[in-house]
Amino acid sequence: MGLSRHDLLTIGQLAERSGLATSALRYYERMGLIHSERTTGNQRRFARSTLRRVAFVRAAQQVGLSLDEVRAALDRLPVDRAPSHEEWNGVARTWQTRIERQIEELELMKRKLTGCIGCGCLSLTRCGLYNADDRAGRAGAGARYLRTGDPTAGPEPLPAAT
Numbered sequence: 001m002g003l004s005r006h007d008l009l010t011i012g013q014l015a016e017r018s019g020l021a022t023s024a025l026r027y028y029e030r031m032g033l034i035h036s037e038r039t040t041g042n043q044r045r046f047a048r049s050t051l052r053r054v055a056f057v058r059a060a061q062q063v064g065l066s067l068d069e070v071r072a073a074l075d076r077l078p079v080d081r082a083p084s085h086e087e088w089n090g091v092a093r094t095w096q097t098r099i100e101r102q103i104e105e106l107e108l109m110k111r112k113l114t115g116c117i118g119c120g121c122l123s124l125t126r127c128g129l130y131n132a133d134d135r136a137g138r139a140g141a142g143a144r145y146l147r148t149g150d151p152t153a154g155p156e157p158l159p160a161a162t
Contacts (some may be wrong), residue, residue, distance in 0.1 A: 008037075008045035018054040025054070032071050033057050035079050049082040054093075063099055 015022045028034045029044070034053050036044040060070040074089045076158060077083045083091075 007048055009048060009050070011044045011046070014046045014050060014054070017051055020054060028054070028057060031067055033067065047080070052082055063095065064102060065095070088117055
């Protein structure tokens with residue numbers, strides 16, 4: 001990194017300033033999301049700009065990106081300095097389609113919830129929220145797996161009268 005020791009943070013300082021545990025920071029480093037240099041005593045030192053990378057990782061996770069997707073985005077940014085406004089915007093643009101899709105999915109869920117709240121049905125045969133694409137539900141009512149072990153099996157015969 002080539003920074004002066006005043007521009008570097010220990011892992012404890014980075015943890016305190018970022019609000020993450022040191023174990024999470026070590027994991028992020030193993031994943032290639034953040035980078036450190038080592039002292040002669042083999043202690044990690046992080047550039048202050050690492051705080052922005054950590055904030056970026058946390059924001060990406062909030063919108064549902066996997067750590068692999070985050071790493072791909074961060075690979076487009078410089079490691080040795082804080083990214084420019086244009087560099088950040090370039091990465092952010094790659095998220096816009098995904099975020100728009102998530103917003104559409106959440107709006108759909110919101111509409112479904114609005115229709116369900118207050119109806120009280122909680123039906124495992126009709127409710128699109130509780131029983132979306134349920135194979136066992138199409139086979140009939142009741143505890144399909146418990147009765148037969150096969151959710152597609154027909155009704156269990158009634159025991160003979162004695």
